[in-house]
Amino acid sequence: MKRYFITGTDTDCGKTFVTCRLLDYFKENSKSVIGLKPVASGCYEEGGVVKSEDEEQIRQHNGVLIKKNSPWRFKEAISPNFAAALEGKDIKVNEVIDYCDDVEFSKFDYQLIEGAGGLMVPLSDSLTWIDFLTSIKIPVILVVGMRLGCINHALLTDLALKKNNLACVGWIANCLDNDMQALDDNISILSQKLSMPLLAKIKFDGTFIDDKCNKLPELF
Numbered sequence: 001m002k003r004y005f006i007t008g009t010d011t012d013c014g015k016t017f018v019t020c021r022l023l024d025y026f027k028e029n030s031k032s033v034i035g036l037k038p039v040a041s042g043c044y045e046e047g048g049v050v051k052s053e054d055e056e057q058i059r060q061h062n063g064v065l066i067k068k069n070s071p072w073r074f075k076e077a078i079s080p081n082f083a084a085a086l087e088g089k090d091i092k093v094n095e096v097i098d099y100c101d102d103v104e105f106s107k108f109d110y111q112l113i114e115g116a117g118g119l120m121v122p123l124s125d126s127l128t129w130i131d132f133l134t135s136i137k138i139p140v141i142l143v144v145g146m147r148l149g150c151i152n153h154a155l156l157t158d159l160a161l162k163k164n165n166l167a168c169v170g171w172i173a174n175c176l177d178n179d180m181q182a183l184d185d186n187i188s189i190l191s192q193k194l195s196m197p198l199l200a201k202i203k204f205d206g207t208f209i210d211d212k213c214n215k216l217p218e219l220f
Helices: 015-028 053-062 080-086 093-100 129-136 150-163 183-193
Strands: 002-008 033-036 044-046 049-051 110-118 140-145 168-174 198-202
Touching (some): 049 053
Parallel strands (some): 033 110
Antiparallel strands (some): 044 049
16 A cells, blocks of 8 residues: 655645545546545534544545544644643554554545645644654655745744755645746746656645646555
8 A cells, every 4th residue: 555644735725625636536537446544633522522624534535434433533623732732632643543544444446635724733732743753754744835925934834844854756736826926837846856756736626737847646
C-alpha cells in the first residue's frame, strides 16, 4: 500500500478540499484508495456524537463506509493539544499511528492521511506532526494555499521538512483566491525555490489544471 500524508502551509489552506480532489482523482483512475482525518478540532455535536466536517467530507469522497471512526475529534476550534486538554483528553502519537495502521484500511492500494493545521501544529505539549511523520515514515504532499503570504509559509514548511529529513513527493498549488494578484508569478517562484516538484494546480472552481506541470500520475 502506498501512503501519503497531506499537510498544508497553514490553517484553511484547503487540505480537506485537496484531499477530496485527490480521492476523486485516484478513483477516476481505477485506484483503490481511502482517506483518513485522524485528528480534528472545531467539530460539532449531532445526536450525541461529535463529528468533524472535514472528516465527513472525506468520508463522502471515499465512497466506502468506514467502520472505525477516529476518536480524536474535539469541539473547540483551537490547536488540537489545547482542544484535547479542555476535554480532559490527550493525543498520543503512537495511538494515532495505530489507528492509521488499522487492518480495516490495509485492504486499499492507497491511503491519504490528512493532518490538522500545518506541519508544526502541536498534538501534545511536546509533540507535533513532525513527530508523527518521523515515526510513521510516510511521504508528504504539501498543499500551498495560494494567497498573500503563501511564499513565506511554503518555504518555511519546506525548511522544516528538510531539517527533519522528511520525504515530500511534491506540492499542490491550491488557488484559493480567484482575484489573487500575480498568481502565476507566485507559483513560478515557489516552483523555483521549493525543494519538491509541483504536482498540480487546482483552480478556484476545484478542477485540476491539465497542463504540462501535472505530475499527479507519479503518485501511482
